[in-house]
């Protein structure tokens with residue numbers, strides 16, 4: 001049986017590495033280097049990064065670190081796809097933390113996050129029904145969230161909103177960490193979502209994706 005070489009153990013399949021402005025979550029507005037890992041086992045209806053499902057290039061983790069360093073940013077966001085679908089993502093996260101970066105991880109909520117380095121700020125989705133993937137929510141992940149983490153729920157309809165509102169209340173998610181509600185571009189009026197949140201006095205943070213306003217979601221931003 002073939003065994004992996006030591007070099008192979010340290011490689012990840014990467015769709016892109018780029019330098020931009022963080023468009024969402026707690027670190028919004030910071031100049032950030034994004035490391036987008038290839039592949040995702042989910043297929044959310046409204047996914048805006050389908051180009052990351054396939055392809056990509058195998059890159060040594062040390063090579064990734066060198067490219068990240070070349071941009072001179074304090075913040076690094078590891079994203080996808082679903083970055084945790086590649087097990088060596090955990091090594092990348094650890095090495096980025098060791099190098100002194102402020103590291104965030106965007107993850108679908110469908111894969112166990114218990115072994116993620118605790119220095120990493122996890123931005124973890126919970127998938128509402130209109131995503132088509134809510135059955136994939138790994139609810140035990142809520143027990144592994146730290147105070148600096150964030151739960152993000154992307155909302156495509158009033159029904160999604162009510163699901164999200166109930167999930168937050170039922171699991172007291174706001175008492176674990178920050179909760180973000182974000183409208184699906186073109187599916188729910190941002191103002192309507194904002195007004196629902198106000199009307200129900202929810203303990204959540206409304207957000208619009210800054211990069212969509214700035215660059216209309218073009219790859220590389």
Ligand code: SF4
Pocket residue numbers: 040041042043044046047048049050080081082108
């Ligand atoms: S988990 Fe993220 S990358 Fe995967 S299909 Fe859903 S939105 Fe797209």
